Amino acid sequence: MIKSQNLIAGRWHDNPKASTFQTVNPKTNQVLPTSFQEATSEQIHEAVAKAAVVFDRYATTSFSKRVKFLKAIQSELEAIGPKLLKTYQEESALPEGRAQGEFQRTIGQIQSFIALLEEGSFVQAVIHTQGPDLRKMLYPIGPIGVFGASNFPLAFSTAGGDTISAFAAGCPVILKAHPYHAGTSALVAEAIYKALKSSDLPLEIFSHLGGVSHSVGSQLVMHPMLKGVGFTGSFAGGKALHNLAQNREEPIPVFAEMGSINPIFITEKRLQTDENLADTLAQSIVLGSGQFCTNPGMILCCDSSGENHLIKSLRKRFNEFSLAPMVHSNIEKKYLEQLKTLEEKQTLELSKASQSNAALGWVTASDLLKNQNLMEEVFGPFSLLVACKSIEEMTSVAAALPGQLTATLLSHETDHPKLGSLIGKLQNKVGRLLFEGVPTGVAVTQAMQHGGPFPATTDSRFTSVGTDAVYRWLRPITYQDCPNALLPAALQNENPLALNRIVNGQQTQASL
Numbered sequence: 001m002i003k004s005q006n007l008i009a010g011r012w013h014d015n016p017k018a019s020t021f022q023t024v025n026p027k028t029n030q031v032l033p034t035s036f037q038e039a040t041s042e043q044i045h046e047a048v049a050k051a052a053v054v055f056d057r058y059a060t061t062s063f064s065k066r067v068k069f070l071k072a073i074q075s076e077l078e079a080i081g082p083k084l085l086k087t088y089q090e091e092s093a094l095p096e097g098r099a100q101g102e103f104q105r106t107i108g109q110i111q112s113f114i115a116l117l118e119e120g121s122f123v124q125a126v127i128h129t130q131g132p133d134l135r136k137m138l139y140p141i142g143p144i145g146v147f148g149a150s151n152f153p154l155a156f157s158t159a160g161g162d163t164i165s166a167f168a169a170g171c172p173v174i175l176k177a178h179p180y181h182a183g184t185s186a187l188v189a190e191a192i193y194k195a196l197k198s199s200d201l202p203l204e205i206f207s208h209l210g211g212v213s214h215s216v217g218s219q220l221v222m223h224p225m226l227k228g229v230g231f232t233g234s235f236a237g238g239k240a241l242h243n244l245a246q247n248r249e250e251p252i253p254v255f256a257e258m259g260s261i262n263p264i265f266i267t268e269k270r271l272q273t274d275e276n277l278a279d280t281l282a283q284s285i286v287l288g289s290g291q292f293c294t295n296p297g298m299i300l301c302c303d304s305s306g307e308n309h310l311i312k313s314l315r316k317r318f319n320e321f322s323l324a325p326m327v328h329s330n331i332e333k334k335y336l337e338q339l340k341t342l343e344e345k346q347t348l349e350l351s352k353a354s355q356s357n358a359a360l361g362w363v364t365a366s367d368l369l370k371n372q373n374l375m376e377e378v379f380g381p382f383s384l385l386v387a388c389k390s391i392e393e394m395t396s397v398a399a400a401l402p403g404q405l406t407a408t409l410l411s412h413e414t415d416h417p418k419l420g421s422l423i424g425k426l427q428n429k430v431g432r433l434l435f436e437g438v439p440t441g442v443a444v445t446q447a448m449q450h451g452g453p454f455p456a457t458t459d460s461r462f463t464s465v466g467t468d469a470v471y472r473w474l475r476p477i478t479y480q481d482c483p484n485a486l487l488p489a490a491l492q493n494e495n496p497l498a499l500n501r502i503v504n505g506q507q508t509q510a511s512l
């Protein structure tokens with residue numbers, strides 16, 4: 001049975017008077033049976049207020065207790081794997097391979113935060129004993145609101161990177177479930193609840209709120225005891241929540257990952273020498289029916305022949321694909337509306353695939369520069385090809401682009417001396433710059449940067465993928481002339497956690 005109730009500070013609240021909503025199988029349009037309850041204002045308040053009460057206790061729990069908790073979440077998720085993936089597929093229509101892959105990724109993310117806590121140095125302990133005794137480390141910021149993402153029902157949702165990084169940091173989490181996969185979210189919430197019960201931690205550090213109206217998310221962000229927000233979704237949603245948070249009496253950080261068109265720049269020489277280019281690009285554009293934040297929504301290529309070989313090969317390749325439905329009819333509706341708007345534009349040539357809703361646009365770089373609204377994200381299996389005359393023209397487009405998660409520069413060795421200005425412009429625009437491959441597929445490692453200048457995200461200094469995601473939920477604190485016994489373990493003379501610390505300017509694991 002999937003829980004229809006909200007989990008409020010460790011208790012499943014049944015509210016027979018609540019408004020309810022159901023999820024839909026996007027493949028069959030069948031309405032799925034569970035009627036989920038919309039969270040009330042009282043429940044939202046209780047969830048945040050009780051998380052705030054237990055915050056001090058959780059913030060100061062040992063890393064080993066947090067490790068035990070994360071390991072328990074992993075075990076509980078593994079125990080419900082088949083049931084969870086069945087619900088995931090029913091609610092998202094994402095294929096079996098993707099479901100398995102996303103599940104493994106979610107488990108892998110949990111394991112990477114376990115390793116981070118076991119090693120412990122992420123708290124960045126710095127000790128200076130000459131003059132006043134100053135000892136600095138990172139400390140959690142407080143209860144965090146996390147919004148599940150529609151396009152990643154597991155890896156960017158209830159036990160996804162935002163939630164697990166916040167738990168690792170020492171922050172309680174109030175999760176706003178995405179209404180398109182409320183059942184998947186409820187199953188994961190139950191797994192977290194069971195893990196908490198076996199971990200000797202306050203049950204109030206996790207709440208799970210359902211809701212199909214913006215009101216639940218807005219009230220959560222506005223709650224005076226909330227201290228931070230993690231979000232992945234639309235520009236409109238992310239910006240609205242960011243604005244709300246900035247207009248609170250106490251503004252709080254909103255780490256919103258929003259739209260990106262992830263441009264790919266292809267030099268003429270590369271176009272002429274890479275036989276697999278059209279195939280690789282086509283696969284990337286339609287991967288997951290185009291519902292990846294790293295989907296390549298713009299491809300710029302130099303083709304002085306005027307033959308436009310690439311668009312011809314891509315069109316041909318597109319006609320061979322049949323794609324899974326999008327994760328929700330609303331997302332598909334928005335995608336088709338955006339295509340219709342593009343079709344009406346004089347400057348753009350649009351071609352649609354014969355067996356799916358995949359589409360390609362074609363425009364010259366000079367027309368693109370005159371119509372910069374063409375640089376907005378079209379979320380789905382779409383890419384806009386931009387015909388450029390030269391690397392200089394590509395550089396002008398790069399300079400005009402809004403902030404992006406990624407850009408890719410596919411060139412040939414002989415182009416390298418001419419790429420300096422283009423790389424210079426792209427560095428100002430992106431969080432990740434690729435020189436081979438395609439941007440879809442985000443490796444979960446510490447060196448990954450999944451973020452980028454606005455409007456790709458609301459804070460380009462942070463990443464939402466990889467263990468560095470933990471830094472969104474931490475702030476520095478210095479203890480001055482604090483007696484050793486009163487210091488957090490990370491800063492004590494004996495270095496009981498065996499951390500790598502900086503002591504009087506030297507990196508060391510030694511005790512003082």
Ligand code: NAP
Binds near residue numbers: 177215260330335379
């Ligand atoms: P969304 O509309 O941004 O919604 C995501 C979450 O944010 C939902 O839980 C939603 O709450 C909440 N939310 C949105 N606007 C809000 C507001 N003004 N106040 C309070 N809460 C708000 O995204 P979506 O539903 O996942 O998909 C819609 C579109 O977003 C897609 O068509 C696509 O264009 C884009 N998208 C982009 C990415 C990306 O990675 N670039 C990923 C996913 C989606 P409610 O449930 O209450 O509405």
